[in-house]
Amino acid sequence: MTAAQVLFYLLAAFTVALALMVVLAQNIVRAAVALIFSFCGLAGLYLLLDAEFLAAVQVLIYVGGITILLLFAILLTSRIAGKGVRVLNEQKLLSGLVAVVLVVLLGAAVRRGFPALAARPPQPENTPAIGELLMTTYALPFEAVSILLLVGMVGAIYLARKEPR
Amino acid sequence: MRRGATRHSLLVAGKSGRTVDELIQLLAGMGLPGLLAQAAGMLAVCAIIIGYIAVASMFMIWWERKISAHIQVRLGPMRVGGWHGWAQSIADGVKLLLKEDIVPTAADKLVFALAPIVVFATALATYVIIPFGPGLWTKNLNIGVLYYISISSLTVVGIIMAGWSSNNKYSVLGAMRSAAQAISYEVPLVVSVLGVIMVVGSLNMEAIVEYQSSRMWGFFPGHWLVWGQLVGFLVYFTAALAECNRLPFDIPEAESELVAGFHVEYSGIRFAMFFLAEYANMFVVSAIAVTMFLGGWKGPVLTLGFLSPGLAAKLWGLFWFLTKAYFLIFVMMWLRWTLARLRVDQLMHLGWKVLLPIAFLNLGFTGLFLILKDVWWGS
Amino acid sequence: MDAQAATALPQGIEFERGETAEEMYVNMGPQHPSTHGVLRLLLKLDGELIKDCIPYIGYLHRCHEKIGENRNYIQIIPYTDRLDYLASMYNNWSYVKAVEALMGVKPPERAEYMRVILGELQRIASHLIWMGTFGLDIGNFTIFMYCFREREMILDLFESVSGQRLNYAFFRIGGMPMDFPETFYNDADGFLEWFKGRLPEYDRVMTDNIIFQRRVQGVGILSEEDAVGYACSGPVLRGSGIRWDLRKNDPYGIYDRFEFDVPAGDRGDVWDRYMVRRLEMEESARIVEQALAQIPPGEIMAKVPKTIKPPAGQVYSRVESPRGELGHFIISDGTPNPYRYRVRSPAYVNLSALPAMLKGCLVADAVAVLGSIDIVLGEIDR
Numbered sequence: 001m002t003a004a005q006v007l008f009y010l011l012a013a014f015t016v017a018l019a020l021m022v023v024l025a026q027n028i029v030r031a032a033v034a035l036i037f038s039f040c041g042l043a044g045l046y047l048l049l050d051a052e053f054l055a056a057v058q059v060l061i062y063v064g065g066i067t068i069l070l071l072f073a074i075l076l077t078s079r080i081a082g083k084g085v086r087v088l089n090e091q092k093l094l095s096g097l098v099a100v101v102l103v104v105l106l107g108a109a110v111r112r113g114f115p116a117l118a119a120r121p122p123q124p125e126n127t128p129a130i131g132e133l134l135m136t137t138y139a140l141p142f143e144a145v146s147i148l149l150l151v152g153m154v155g156a157i158y159l160a161r162k163e164p165r
Numbered sequence: 166m167r168r169g170a171t172r173h174s175l176l177v178a179g180k181s182g183r184t185v186d187e188l189i190q191l192l193a194g195m196g197l198p199g200l201l202a203q204a205a206g207m208l209a210v211c212a213i214i215i216g217y218i219a220v221a222s223m224f225m226i227w228w229e230r231k232i233s234a235h236i237q238v239r240l241g242p243m244r245v246g247g248w249h250g251w252a253q254s255i256a257d258g259v260k261l262l263l264k265e266d267i268v269p270t271a272a273d274k275l276v277f278a279l280a281p282i283v284v285f286a287t288a289l290a291t292y293v294i295i296p297f298g299p300g301l302w303t304k305n306l307n308i309g310v311l312y313y314i315s316i317s318s319l320t321v322v323g324i325i326m327a328g329w330s331s332n333n334k335y336s337v338l339g340a341m342r343s344a345a346q347a348i349s350y351e352v353p354l355v356v357s358v359l360g361v362i363m364v365v366g367s368l369n370m371e372a373i374v375e376y377q378s379s380r381m382w383g384f385f386p387g388h389w390l391v392w393g394q395l396v397g398f399l400v401y402f403t404a405a406l407a408e409c410n411r412l413p414f415d416i417p418e419a420e421s422e423l424v425a426g427f428h429v430e431y432s433g434i435r436f437a438m439f440f441l442a443e444y445a446n447m448f449v450v451s452a453i454a455v456t457m458f459l460g461g462w463k464g465p466v467l468t469l470g471f472l473s474p475g476l477a478a479k480l481w482g483l484f485w486f487l488t489k490a491y492f493l494i495f496v497m498m499w500l501r502w503t504l505a506r507l508r509v510d511q512l513m514h515l516g517w518k519v520l521l522p523i524a525f526l527n528l529g530f531t532g533l534f535l536i537l538k539d540v541w542w543g544s
Numbered sequence: 545m546d547a548q549a550a551t552a553l554p555q556g557i558e559f560e561r562g563e564t565a566e567e568m569y570v571n572m573g574p575q576h577p578s579t580h581g582v583l584r585l586l587l588k589l590d591g592e593l594i595k596d597c598i599p600y601i602g603y604l605h606r607c608h609e610k611i612g613e614n615r616n617y618i619q620i621i622p623y624t625d626r627l628d629y630l631a632s633m634y635n636n637w638s639y640v641k642a643v644e645a646l647m648g649v650k651p652p653e654r655a656e657y658m659r660v661i662l663g664e665l666q667r668i669a670s671h672l673i674w675m676g677t678f679g680l681d682i683g684n685f686t687i688f689m690y691c692f693r694e695r696e697m698i699l700d701l702f703e704s705v706s707g708q709r710l711n712y713a714f715f716r717i718g719g720m721p722m723d724f725p726e727t728f729y730n731d732a733d734g735f736l737e738w739f740k741g742r743l744p745e746y747d748r749v750m751t752d753n754i755i756f757q758r759r760v761q762g763v764g765i766l767s768e769e770d771a772v773g774y775a776c777s778g779p780v781l782r783g784s785g786i787r788w789d790l791r792k793n794d795p796y797g798i799y800d801r802f803e804f805d806v807p808a809g810d811r812g813d814v815w816d817r818y819m820v821r822r823l824e825m826e827e828s829a830r831i832v833e834q835a836l837a838q839i840p841p842g843e844i845m846a847k848v849p850k851t852i853k854p855p856a857g858q859v860y861s862r863v864e865s866p867r868g869e870l871g872h873f874i875i876s877d878g879t880p881n882p883y884r885y886r887v888r889s890p891a892y893v894n895l896s897a898l899p900a901m902l903k904g905c906l907v908a909d910a911v912a913v914l915g916s917i918d919i920v921l922g923e924i925d926r
Contacts, residue, residue: 506683
């Protein structure tokens with residue numbers, strides 16, 4: 001049992017537990033905080049896969065951007081000490097069954113599709129490699145994404161501005 | 166650009182985590198099994214870093230009181246511990262530890278307890294990449310600067326958690342203001358740092374310092390990036406002041422404004438953690454500025470007779486690094502006690518409409534210059 | 545789950561729904577570090593914009609005028625100190641001048657010179673406190689210490705003269721109780737020398753700083769018509785462009801013998817009021833210098849009876865205090881106690897112009913604008 005395996009199981013358990021808390025928490029802000037930590041767990045898993053750029057960007061964008069956005073939205077629109085919402089409804093059993101079936105199917109698909117790697121081939125340094133790919137092979141999707149972001153920003157500013165009286 | 170470094174399978178390794186690896190090998194040599202040696206080594210380094218943060222924060226708090234006093238024609242702490250009240254911070258720390266821990270009744274206890282931990286942990290986590298000297302780092306990550314940027318964005322999360330869990334409307338508003346300020350100034354901070362990265366060609370902290378190592382005319386540090394990237398340095402320093410919530414950007418902490426700060430409901434050791442985290446952050450920000458713009462640990466090395474060259478290099482490196490970092494911290498404190506506070510809308514205006522365009526222009530000109538340099542003088 | 549609840553006030557503070565969903569009432573004070581005393585400001589906000597402001601005063605009311613009716617004329621003098629406790633000399637002066645007008649008594653030359661010297665030094669001290677606390681509100685902590693350092697020197701001067709640092713009761717009906725001590729002239733000259741070099745220092749720390757200028761320029765504008773309409777006086781009136789100073793326009797005592805300018809602004813914003821006070825400090829130093837050079841030897845007290853019983857009549861007498869026109873209205877009915885004793889407090893009247901100044905300001909400016917009026921609650925509430 002190498003250290004890598006230990007770490008992997010710990011991180012995976014951490015991430016899954018927190019993800020469950022996101023879904024099952026009574027308090028919406030607790031759910032958001034659990035989401036933050038599960039994203040951090042995911043970043044740890046990326047690190048184990050030697051994808052360090054992705055891990056850093058995961059923290060920067062998901063945790064430092066998207067969850068902040070979520071928290072702002074929650075704080076601005078909900079009562080401070082709000083009562084919990086009803087999390088589970090009558091279809092508990094059916095949804096649990098569907099979730100288990102989905103896990104089994106996905107697990108089987110993953111095992112079938114990806115044979116175990118004996119040794120991981122050495123990876124080039126992440127950041128320059130990704131940079132080169134984005135600027136050469138995938139330049140068009142890169143530009144398309146930036147236009148999409150621009151459209152999103154303009155839309156947000158337009159929606160949020162005060163109506164001139 | 167350095168490519169193809171050999172990589173460990175477990176940890177993200179840069180060129181070398183020399184001192185830490187040496188420590189781990191030392192422990193392994195003493196008979197501990199591999200995994201335990203690694204764990205023990207990592208724990209030891211962690212303890213050193215936490216110890217450093219504690220001592221440095223206490224020193225900085227005392228130093229701030231002394232600097233503010235002398236700027237204001239006063240003396241500052243003079244009695245506690247004898248010489249110029251050097252033990253004042255220790256006394257304050259003990260007092261905070263002994264204070265009653267008040268938790269508001271309707272506060273969310275778990276999040277209330279977690280918030281200062283998150284804020285302090287992120288401040289601590291950014292110490293991983295700080296190069297105190299040659300080989301004196303916790304881990305020389307390949308994504309050095311990017312790691313710092315992403316971890317520092319976690320502070321905002323802690324602030325919002327603190328504000329929300331206090332169950333106080335003014336706390337929530339204060340936390341949101343603080344968060345808005347932090348994320349607004351993160352963008353110019355990142356963009357100003359990008360200029361340096363473009364020039365050096367790597368995110369690795371050691372590479373950035375090595376780039377600035379040559380001297381002009383024998384002694385002048387002509388290749389410090391602060392000369393070439395002066396605009397970037399100024400933008401970075403301003404944005405860093407705002408990230409640390411220091412005057413002139415201390416709206417979240419100013420009690421003479423209408424809305425109180427996000428940590429108003431915290432007392433005792435929890436408040437102490439916010440306070441320590443702020444000073445730890447100040448040091449990190451200065452350390453990054455020193456590494457990226459002021460040449461890191463590079464400085465004249467004098468081998469006194471009894472020191473081996475390796476050890477001398479390390480000690481002098483540490484000395485120069487700390488000197489430069491504390492000089493920048495001194496400038497931060499100097500600014501705090503001289504300038505007035507910016508109003509919230511003026512703060513936002515400065516961040517988005519002044520610093521960000523300047524940072525982008527800096528980035529653009531840097532890129533242009535690099536390309537033209539290749540074209541005219543060949544790569 | 546409504547948007548209002550998230551930004552509403554905590555329990556225990558009443559608020560009303562405004563006309564639009566965004567309006568709300570927010571309380572500033574009475575316990576607030578920046579309201580300079582116990583003042584409560586109810587601000588009607590529309591988001592960050594201030595739509596209206598209602599000052600609630602009376603927290604420091606001490607029945608000063610009623611007490612005045614139950615004391616004889618000499619006993620009232622120590623009470624007047626406590627009105628505007630940051631400029632005590634002027635309270636004394638205004639009251640004593642009123643009773644002297646009722647009785648037809650003229651104080652001797654030397655007493656008049658002493659009054660001018662002490663008064664102008666008091667003006668400098670009052671403006672120093674104002675500048676220090678104003679800077680503190682804006683976020684500049686250092687200027688507070690610098691101003692108080694100079695004020696300490698003035699207070700030492702006053703202590704050597706009257707034995708008191710703050711509430712002097714040093715004026716008497718008909719003159720002054722004691723002469724200056726021997727050390728006073730050297731100390732005063734020393735202070736003036738020292739002070740000359742300090743004003744440029746304040747400018748370097750605060751006035752010339754662009755962050756400070758951005759905070760105060762264009763904020764809290766009081767137009768000329770409003771300033772006159774609200775009966776403002778002192779630096780508030782002069783900041784709005786009207787060059788009216790009682791020492792020049794309605795001179796009392798021996799002010800017509802001194803050469804000094806009266807600074808005035810043009811726009812009526814916080815910056816103008818700040819600059820007026822900043823320049824007034826220089827002018828006051830000039831006056832003290834001239835008075836110290838010209839002061840004649842002689843008597844310091846005119847001939848007045850032991851019991852002061854002014855003839856029946858009424859008088860309104862005013863002086864130019866650091867805050868504006870400080871007036872005393874006294875109706876005497878021939879008895880040792882006044883029949884009616886009324887104080888016209890400049891800060892009270894200037895504060896009434898605050899809603900006009902705050903229109904269109906942001907919440908964050910309220911502190912700066914309030915500071916620029918220079919209020920003292922002791923005088924406002926009496």
